[in-house]
Amino acid sequence: MNYRFLALVSGLVVSAVVATAPVAGQAGATGARPNGSPPKAYAAPRTPDGQPDLQGIWTNATYTPLERPKNVTKEFYTPEEALQLAKRAALEESDQTEPGTVADVHYDFTQFGLDRSQGTMALNLRTSLIVDPADGRLPPLSAEGQRRAAERAAARKSRGGPHDSVQNEPLSARCILMDRNGPPMLGGAYNNDYQIMQAPGYVMILTEMLHDARIIPLDGRPHLPPNVRQWTGSSRGHWEGQTLVVETTNLTDKFAFQGSSENMRLTERFTRVAEDTIRYQFTVEDPATWTRSWSAEVPWKKTIGPIFEHACHEGNYGLYNTLAGARAEEKRAAEEAAKKKSPK
Amino acid sequence: MRKWLRRALTVSLGLTLAVIAAAGQTRTYRASRAADGKPNFNGIWQALNEAYWDIEAHAAAPSPVIELGAAHAVAGGLSIIEGGTLPYKPEALAKKQQNYANRLELDPEIKCYLPGVPRANYMPYPFQVIQGPKYIMMIYTYGGAVRTIYMDEHKEAPADSWMGWSNGHWDGDALVVDTTGFNDKTWFDRAGNFHSDALHVVERYTATSPDHLLYEATIEDPNVFTRPWKISMLLYRRLEKNAQIMEFRCVEFVEELMYGHLRKKPGK
Numbered sequence: 215m216n217y218r219f220l221a222l223v224s225g226l227v228v229s230a231v232v233a234t235a236p237v238a239g240q241a242g243a244t245g246a247r248p249n250g251s252p253p254k255a256y257a258a259p260r261t262p263d264g265q266p267d268l269q270g271i272w273t274n275a276t277y278t279p280l281e282r283p284k285n286v287t288k289e290f291y292t293p294e295e296a297l298q299l300a301k302r303a304a305l306e307e308s309d310q311t312e313p314g315t316v317a318d319v320h321y322d323f324t325q326f327g328l329d330r331s332q333g334t335m336a337l338n339l340r341t342s343l344i345v346d347p348a349d350g351r352l353p354p355l356s357a358e359g360q361r362r363a364a365e366r367a368a369a370r371k372s373r374g375g376p377h378d379s380v381q382n383e384p385l386s387a388r389c390i391l392m393d394r395n396g397p398p399m400l401g402g403a404y405n406n407d408y409q410i411m412q413a414p415g416y417v418m419i420l421t422e423m424l425h426d427a428r429i430i431p432l433d434g435r436p437h438l439p440p441n442v443r444q445w446t447g448s449s450r451g452h453w454e455g456q457t458l459v460v461e462t463t464n465l466t467d468k469f470a471f472q473g474s475s476e477n478m479r480l481t482e483r484f485t486r487v488a489e490d491t492i493r494y495q496f497t498v499e500d501p502a503t504w505t506r507s508w509s510a511e512v513p514w515k516k517t518i519g520p521i522f523e524h525a526c527h528e529g530n531y532g533l534y535n536t537l538a539g540a541r542a543e544e545k546r547a548a549e550e551a552a553k554k555k556s557p558k
Numbered sequence: 559m560r561k562w563l564r565r566a567l568t569v570s571l572g573l574t575l576a577v578i579a580a581a582g583q584t585r586t587y588r589a590s591r592a593a594d595g596k597p598n599f600n601g602i603w604q605a606l607n608e609a610y611w612d613i614e615a616h617a618a619a620p621s622p623v624i625e626l627g628a629a630h631a632v633a634g635g636l637s638i639i640e641g642g643t644l645p646y647k648p649e650a651l652a653k654k655q656q657n658y659a660n661r662l663e664l665d666p667e668i669k670c671y672l673p674g675v676p677r678a679n680y681m682p683y684p685f686q687v688i689q690g691p692k693y694i695m696m697i698y699t700y701g702g703a704v705r706t707i708y709m710d711e712h713k714e715a716p717a718d719s720w721m722g723w724s725n726g727h728w729d730g731d732a733l734v735v736d737t738t739g740f741n742d743k744t745w746f747d748r749a750g751n752f753h754s755d756a757l758h759v760v761e762r763y764t765a766t767s768p769d770h771l772l773y774e775a776t777i778e779d780p781n782v783f784t785r786p787w788k789i790s791m792l793l794y795r796r797l798e799k800n801a802q803i804m805e806f807r808c809v810e811f812v813e814e815l816m817y818g819h820l821r822k823k824p825g826k
Contacts (some may be wrong), residue, residue: 262593380817537820
């Protein structure tokens with residue numbers, strides 16, 4: 215653990231120092247310009263067909279939580295505070311298993327440099343990704359939102375335990391959808407890598423996790439008919455100055471981002487605010503869930519490729535073993551119970 | 559039949575064949591250009607043939623699942639292979655026949671596994687090309703499979719994968735894609751035609767009209783075949799104004815098939 219921790223923290227210091235200055239400047243600019251217009255100093259290069267150029271390989275890795283911790287009242291940390299918190303988070307990640315123990319035989323992503331502290335990460339001074347409401351927390355549930363949350367909890371319970379069937383397992387364990395895919399696209403514990411490509415009339419965002427390509431048409435075509443629902447919905451984009459605005463509807467209630475309904479309307483805004491930074495903002499409107507809309511923001515930093523094939527489903531031994539293990543445990547418990555009933 | 563009539567028919571048939579052959583080789587077409595001056599292959603494309611059932615010539619046949627009746631019956635089709643048949647080594651041919659006999663259990667498509675190359679290009683669904691000077695991406699409906707073709711960062715495959723590692727270059731107006739680094743788990747079709755991890759695919763994409771690409775691929779795998787072999791077909795542009803790649807997350811559709819037997823039994 216010691217070696218690994220030293221490597222982690224020293225690596226983090228370097229990247230954090232490099233990242234501090236621009237992020238601090240950016241935080242100020244964001245406060246002054248809530249509509250996402252970039253600081254005047256930077257203008258993104260243009261693609262040959264005239265779109266602001268967002269192309270490249272990016273990461274949205276962050277330790278910043280979606281919601282502001284309850285004991286924090288301010289919107290921004292100082293760079294020193296943010297660095298301290300990032301170091302603590304890096305240490306917790308490196309501590310997930312103790313080397314030399316049986317638990318450490320399990321796949322430990324910090325060993326392979328996959329965790330956030332060992333890769334590119336913006337030192338975000340924000341205390342939460344949520345920027346609106348001002349308290350940095352999800353708004354209260356609407357009456358309908360409360361009712362549906364209760365119904366969903368009851369339905370979950372009636373379906374049995376988490377390992378009773380494959381359908382009860384989390385979507386990420388089933389290789390169907392990850393937080394990185396969204397939408398909205400939010401980082402996770404590791405592999406927060408994306409590649410953006412632009413062709414005339416389209417922006418394509420490839421999430422490395424689940425080799426998931428979001429193809430966003432820019433030609434103003436209508437959304438899919440309301441009866442056609444997709445895990446990632448129907449996304450349509452347009453440019454507002456330097457900002458790519460993507461509106462998404464036609465979602466399902468199966469992903470239920472933060473408990474949302476299938477009628478959630480998502481607006482994402484991508485603005486290249488520096489050579490190596492895209493500001494990613496999103497607004498969620500879903501009166502069937504929350505009493506008001508809410509917005510969040512996270513920087514995407516330029517990182518190195520290439521994006522590799524993430525054949526999650528094809529190598530999903532974990533899912534099989536989880537279910538098979540649960541059935542084996544039940545069998546063993548039943549046999550022991552039977553033994554107790556009829557001794558000898 | 560009288561001699562003169564037979565001769566006349568032979569001559570006219572010969573002429574027809576010559577015309578068809580010429581039509582198939584309208585390589586003189588000059589494709590529209592992308593911003594970097596290269597042929598522009600951006601768009602949504604789809605093969606229109608029956609090779610996804612069997613890349614060799616085959617007659618129509620019943621569905622391997624009786625309940626699906628005619629809805630999932632095999633459509634007859636002609637070979638896409640130059641010379642008609644696959645040059646299997648004898649032991650590989652035996653494995654192909656086993657694959658066919660057990661295709662419901664073994665075909666990776668049934669489990670929603672990534673399709674590999676060239677199979678991805680002639681599955682019965684559209685795919686979209688997003689083209690840039692450095693990267694050309696092919697995004698397939700089936701399983702959301704994705705290929706990135708590296709146009710200037712050529713390198714060896716860092717590891718084996720389902721879709722392989724693709725290095726591309728322009729040969730005149732043809733896009734040539736050299737793909738290696740495959741695993742041995744994908745097939746060429748639903749008939750059990752297979753390869754090993756020594757598979758090497760060299761593809762050529764050539765525009766023959768604004769809405770057609772001639773797709774050719776030379777396939778080499780000395781573990782399975784006695785010699786390299788070549789396939790060719792046309793890819794057609796999807797011209798509907800609202801054409802788009804729809805979500806096809808088939809993982810969800812195969813969960814019951816793959817893990818249903820691991821469901822907790824009621825009352826236990």
